[in-house]
Each structure stands twice: as C-alpha cells, then as structure tokens.
Amino acid sequence: MIWYPYQQMKTMPAPYKIVDAKGVWLYTEENRMIDSISSWWSVIHGYQHPxxxxxxxxxxxxxxxxxxxxxxxxxxxxxxxxxxxxxxxxxxxxxxxxxxxxxxxxxxxxxxxxxxxxxxxxxxxxxxxxxxxxxxxxxxxxxxxxxxxxxxxxxxxxxxxxxxxxxxxxxxxxxxxxxxxxxxxxxxxxxxxxxxxxxxxxxxxxxxxxxxxxxxxxxxxxxxxxxxxxxxxxxxxxxxxxxxxxxxxxxxxxxxxxxxxxxxxxxxxxxxxxxxxxxxxxxxxxxxxxxxxxxxxxxxxxxxxxEDYLSKIHHIETITRQEMQGFMDERIKEIRILGGCICIEVYDSSVLKGYQSFAYNQGVFSRPFLNYLYAMVPYIITDDELRQVLQTMKAWFQR
Ligand SMILES: Cc1ncc(COP(=O)(O)O)c(C=O)c1O
The missing domain is CATH 3.40.640.10 (Type I PLP-dependent aspartate aminotransferase-like (Major domain))
Structure with missing residues (x-):
C-alpha cells in the first residue's frame, strides 16, 4: 500500500496514474496534460530530454x-x-x-x-x-x-x-x-x-x-x-x-x-x-x-x-504578464508573477476546490494548495502550451 504525501489517506481522491511523460506532457491511459508545476518545480528541461x-x-x-x-x-x-x-x-x-x-x-x-x-x-x-x-x-x-x-x-x-x-x-x-x-x-x-x-x-x-x-x-x-x-x-x-x-x-x-x-x-x-x-x-x-x-x-x-535558459525564462515571464494583463476577479486577493512563477492568491481556499479536475479536463496538471493557485512550468514550454496553462487558470474564474 502506498502512503501518499500531504494527504489524508481516508479521503484523498485517486491520483492520476502516469504511464508516460515527454517534454511538458504527462500521459494517463485516457488523457494527456501539461505539467504546469514541473513535478514539484524540478523538471526544468521537461521529460525524456535526450x-x-x-x-x-x-x-x-x-x-x-x-x-x-x-x-x-x-x-x-x-x-x-x-x-x-x-x-x-x-x-x-x-x-x-x-x-x-x-x-x-x-x-x-x-x-x-x-x-x-x-x-x-x-x-x-x-x-x-x-x-x-x-x-x-x-x-x-x-x-x-x-x-x-x-x-x-x-x-x-x-x-x-x-x-x-x-x-x-x-x-x-x-x-x-x-x-x-x-x-x-x-x-x-x-x-x-x-x-x-x-x-x-x-x-x-x-x-x-x-x-x-x-x-x-x-x-x-x-x-x-x-x-x-x-x-x-x-x-x-x-x-x-x-x-x-x-x-x-x-x-x-x-x-x-x-x-x-x-x-x-x-x-x-x-x-x-x-x-x-x-x-x-x-x-x-x-x-x-x-x-x-x-x-x-x-x-x-x-x-x-x-541553450540560454535565462532568455527562455524572460520570455515565459513576458507572456505570463501579457496573458494576465487586466485579469481580475473579486475572489482573487493578488496575482504575483516573478520569472517562471505565477501565483493567484484567493481570499478563500474553498474557491479552488475542484480546480485540479477542471484543469485535468483542459489538459493541464495543477496542484493548488491552501489559497494558492500557481504554475511553475518547465522552461522548454512553447508559447501555445504556456497560454493553455494560463488560460485554464483564468477560465476557472470565468465559468
Ligand atoms: C525552499 C525549499 N527548501 C527545501 C525543500 C525540500 O526539498 P526536498 O523535498 O527535496 O527535501 C523544498 C521543497 O519543496 C523547498 O521548496
């Protein structure tokens, strides 16, 4: 029996079973999703880098x-x-x-x-x-x-x-x-x-x-x-x-x-x-x-x-700022952006309940905690993939 991290085992939802991973993508049997948090912020070059x-x-x-x-x-x-x-x-x-x-x-x-x-x-x-x-x-x-x-x-x-x-x-x-x-x-x-x-x-x-x-x-x-x-x-x-x-x-x-x-x-x-x-x-x-x-x-x-990663990170920050420009919601306390990190802090943590499965259906893997919905993407992400992550975050508030 696996004892999973940071979880009440009695009530935790089933984790997604990953069968393959390549670039920014994680694959389950029936879906694929962008790993928007780089496996706890570590997989900066993406998966299966040759x-x-x-x-x-x-x-x-x-x-x-x-x-x-x-x-x-x-x-x-x-x-x-x-x-x-x-x-x-x-x-x-x-x-x-x-x-x-x-x-x-x-x-x-x-x-x-x-x-x-x-x-x-x-x-x-x-x-x-x-x-x-x-x-x-x-x-x-x-x-x-x-x-x-x-x-x-x-x-x-x-x-x-x-x-x-x-x-x-x-x-x-x-x-x-x-x-x-x-x-x-x-x-x-x-x-x-x-x-x-x-x-x-x-x-x-x-x-x-x-x-x-x-x-x-x-x-x-x-x-x-x-x-x-x-x-x-x-x-x-x-x-x-x-x-x-x-x-x-x-x-x-x-x-x-x-x-x-x-x-x-x-x-x-x-x-x-x-x-x-x-x-x-x-x-x-x-x-x-x-x-x-x-x-x-x-x-x-x-x-x-x-491969000049600092330019890639600068580009990620620029797109993130563009995409978030003018976006706000009354449930959001603050949106913070720095380099390859974006965080949407909400007033009430219950606002983020259900986000993970919503994101899964949009092809994004995310793991909000407490009042924080965030992304720390792999640096090899394409512009379209990055926009998909950010638009999924916004779409949650725009439903
Ligand atoms: C700033 C910082 N220090 C230390 C750690 C612990 O690292 P590890 O999980 O590899 O023990 C973490 C993990 O998230 C971290 O964010």
Missing amino acids: VLIEAIKSQLERFPHVMLGGLTHEPVQKLSDKLEAWLPGDLNYCFFSDSGSVGVEVALKMALQYYVNQGNLERTKVLSLTHAYHGDTFKTMEVGDDEDYHFILEAYGQNPNIIHIPTKIPALEEAFLRFHKELNCFIVEPLLQGAGGMRMYDISFLKRARELCDQYDVLLIFDEVATGFGRTRHRFVADQVLPDILVLGKALTGGYIGHAATIANQKVYKGFYDDNPDKALMHGPTFMGNPLACSVAFASIELFET
Whole structure:
C-alpha cells in the first residue's frame, strides 16, 4: 500500500496514474496534460530530454553507485568542478546529499558547528522568515513556518532557538540588534518563498541582510532549492547577493534524480579545515554524490548554459504578464508573477476546490494548495502550451 504525501489517506481522491511523460506532457491511459508545476518545480528541461537520458544511461553502463566515504569518481569530481567555476564568489566547497531537506540540514549543521569549532558556544540561535519552508525533516520544519506543521511541532515543543521575522527591513534590523551575539545564521528562501505561498519580496531586504550579517559576523544561508536555476529570472539569487552557504536541489539534476548540494564559501570551509578531527563535518548520506545524479546534473547545467535558459525564462515571464494583463476577479486577493512563477492568491481556499479536475479536463496538471493557485512550468514550454496553462487558470474564474 502506498502512503501518499500531504494527504489524508481516508479521503484523498485517486491520483492520476502516469504511464508516460515527454517534454511538458504527462500521459494517463485516457488523457494527456501539461505539467504546469514541473513535478514539484524540478523538471526544468521537461521529460525524456535526450541529453539527460544519455547522461544517465552512459553512467549506468559504468556503475550506478559507489559511496563517497573513502572513494571518489569522475562524475562527482566533474560536477563539483563545474559548480565551483559556475557559482558566484567563493562558493566553492560542495557537500552533496540526496534531497533538499537534507541539504538544508547540512547547511544548518555547518553554521552551528562553524562557531562551535571556534569555541563559541553562545551562537545557538537561527534567524528565519515567517512563511518559510525549508523541508520536512524536523530541523527544517523548525526553521520553517508552514502552518500545516504547526500542530505537530507544538506536540514536540517549539524550539526557542528559532526566531522568525517577516521580510521587512525594520524587523530584520531589530532582530539583529537584539540577538546578534546568539545568532549563528540567517536562513532564507531568497526573493521567492515557495511552499509558504509563493510570496515575493524585494532584493533590498537581502542586501540589508548581507550588510548586517557582515557587521555582526552571522552566516547568511540561501536555500535556493526552489529558486535556483532561473526560477526567479536570475540564474541564482546568489548572483545578486552573495550568501556564505548556498543550498541547491530539485532542478540541480533537471529533476531526473533526487540530489542536493550544500555549497560553502572559503570562510566557512576554513572553519572546519584543521588538524583536529573533532572539527570535521560529521555528515554522510549513503547516496551523496551518486554517480547517476552527478552525471545528469552536469549535463543539465551544460544545457542551461548552452541553450540560454535565462532568455527562455524572460520570455515565459513576458507572456505570463501579457496573458494576465487586466485579469481580475473579486475572489482573487493578488496575482504575483516573478520569472517562471505565477501565483493567484484567493481570499478563500474553498474557491479552488475542484480546480485540479477542471484543469485535468483542459489538459493541464495543477496542484493548488491552501489559497494558492500557481504554475511553475518547465522552461522548454512553447508559447501555445504556456497560454493553455494560463488560460485554464483564468477560465476557472470565468465559468
Ligand atoms: C525552499 C525549499 N527548501 C527545501 C525543500 C525540500 O526539498 P526536498 O523535498 O527535496 O527535501 C523544498 C521543497 O519543496 C523547498 O521548496
């Protein structure tokens, strides 16, 4: 029996059974539909991309997996070299893991131990954002602020070491003033808070955060598991404001295999580099640096570069804005657009009840949550396919 995610098993509707997938299309036995959310925002090149399939196949014929403890291999070396060259600043030290949640756990562990390694045991607090989402493991739930998790965290006991603030500069300044001696890091989903409701905020907040982190020697962590690889129209938000630790996942492998990377700058890395074994980072997921994942990630990055994906994302944003121009409905609170993300927020979540099967009948796969109807399409989508997704969203309100 499969236990499905985020669902009350007793009442959940039957999921669509996918028998094939190609480009932006998902196929059931009787229908086909555009995947308007790129399999949880990861499949940026679409399904069955020949270059990505070939990268996995050719590695599979050599070896599918070896551990990184005491061993290394070409695919992980190539990916780490590529990320080192490709990422901004001195974000050069790549720690691989098998999912975004674990990648964030690693970042939080790095930040805490960075100070412990210096003998500073006072910096036990983490600053985080309201409406943040960083994953489903316990520490990531704690730094997150997802209302769906509140009741389970209450049962376990809220962690007093986590401080949440809104994306407003006065709140940021106040938190630093009050807690700077105890903070080890400030973690954010930069510019776009995904699962917390596709909330978009201004870059000035991040610039100010960088200044304050420098002033008070606090590490800045960007969780770009969702925003990385162009979703906000920047390759990475880290290209605009440089964090000390960057977490990538989802689209890192083009969404073909689960994998993540926690990438530290020189300052953080040097905090662990020592003759003392106790200062080592004690972490090591079984499938970290998996050769299939690394091969496909390397190929995915090359595609992103050679096929000028940033122009494609810019084009997606332009069409989205055109299509939404002048569209409104009294049930809609706000329409937000940024790069390859559009979100229609409604006042009352019941307004979106039934949307998924309506969209299915229009040839679109969608998965609204709470008050949010959104799309994050694969970047290879054609104009007509994109319009089909957007017109389906509008048609729901125009029935
Ligand atoms: C910003 C962010 N961080 C972390 C995660 C967790 O990634 P994973 O589901 O691969 O554990 C997600 C997943 O949606 C995310 O959006």
